[in-house]
Amino acid sequence: MRFRRGPATVTGGSEPDGSGLPESQELWPPSPRSGARTPSEDCRHALCRAPVRPARHPGCSVSPDAVSPDAVSPHGWSPRLVGLGMGPGDPELVTVKAVRLLAEAEVVVVPVLDSGETGRAEATVLHHAESAKVERVVFALNERQDRARREAAWDAAGARVAELLRTHRLVAFATIGDPNVYSTFTYLAQTLTALVPGLVVESVPGITAMQDLAARSGTVLAEGTEPLTLVPVTAGAGVLREALSGPGTVVAYKFGRHAAEVARALTETGRADSAVWGASLGLPDEQIRPAGDPLDGPLPYLSTLIAPAVRTTRGGKL
Numbered sequence: 001m002r003f004r005r006g007p008a009t010v011t012g013g014s015e016p017d018g019s020g021l022p023e024s025q026e027l028w029p030p031s032p033r034s035g036a037r038t039p040s041e042d043c044r045h046a047l048c049r050a051p052v053r054p055a056r057h058p059g060c061s062v063s064p065d066a067v068s069p070d071a072v073s074p075h076g077w078s079p080r081l082v083g084l085g086m087g088p089g090d091p092e093l094v095t096v097k098a099v100r101l102l103a104e105a106e107v108v109v110v111p112v113l114d115s116g117e118t119g120r121a122e123a124t125v126l127h128h129a130e131s132a133k134v135e136r137v138v139f140a141l142n143e144r145q146d147r148a149r150r151e152a153a154w155d156a157a158g159a160r161v162a163e164l165l166r167t168h169r170l171v172a173f174a175t176i177g178d179p180n181v182y183s184t185f186t187y188l189a190q191t192l193t194a195l196v197p198g199l200v201v202e203s204v205p206g207i208t209a210m211q212d213l214a215a216r217s218g219t220v221l222a223e224g225t226e227p228l229t230l231v232p233v234t235a236g237a238g239v240l241r242e243a244l245s246g247p248g249t250v251v252a253y254k255f256g257r258h259a260a261e262v263a264r265a266l267t268e269t270g271r272a273d274s275a276v277w278g279a280s281l282g283l284p285d286e287q288i289r290p291a292g293d294p295l296d297g298p299l300p301y302l303s304t305l306i307a308p309a310v311r312t313t314r315g316g317k318l
């Protein structure tokens with residue numbers, strides 16, 4: 001495994017071709033003539049480079065035979081699928097690396113509902129990339145009851161992205177928040193690993209809603225030895241109540257439809273006065289309120305709540 005020390009640097013007054021770059025001008029991203037490679041290219045884990053033997057993932061109804069090895073990589077290169085975290089909605093909260101890969105990707109896949117409206121990830125992508133390279137793929141993003149319908153939607157989406165990987169070297173998948181935190185990207189990657197031989201899967205972290213809400217509300221997520229617990233309220237109010245009974249900060253995701261249950265859990269555990277919730281962060285319809293305000297929903301599905309740990313002294317939990 002090779003590590004590159006840093007960006008390529010031109011140390012002379014000009015390059016051999018007479019471009020006249022000033023002394024010590026850093027080239028990043030590296031130009032094709034510099035011959036430099038990005039850290040992701042030079043420092044890829046051996047497991048990512050290893051060919052993936054096609055195998056049907058549990059629950060996947062699409063046969064690996066649907067995409068033949070010859071069809072996937074006719075040009076002799078391994079296709080790359082990169083999950084890009086687009087943050088919670090504010091287009092300025094996207095990393096430099098994610099913006100670079102949006103530009104480099106030949107196709108940027110965005111998940112959409114079958115109703116067709118522009119999703120939050122797609123809206124953020126369109127601030128940084130040309131609309132011509134955006135591929136809208138339908139996912140059952142709001143399907144929680146009909147498992148068969150949800151699985152069928154994942155399979156159809158996987159088959160479509162597999163077709164894109166057959167003719168494109170780099171396909172990006174844009175997701176809100178972080179691609180490894182409650183993201184559709186993980187289901188897609190599992191499906192495609194079974195369908196696409198030699199697929200290289202990578203991800204670029206994104207800013208999460210809890211980080212954005214903490215910054216906008218002035219709420220400290222964790223200090224010293226405090227634990228930090230993240231709970232999707234779709235798992236049930238009992239899971240949230242158990243976490244709130246502990247000593248650390250608790251973050252609740254996806255609680256909009258369960259606002260009344262969340263309010264009761266906060267009151268029963270004595271956390272209501274210090275908690276804060278928010279939705280549509282960084283967008284025109286942003287909401288940020290103390291949880292002590294009535295949570296008489298339904299609130300937006302992608303609502304986030306932070307119930308900070310009880311702190312009585314400065315540095316008391318170091």
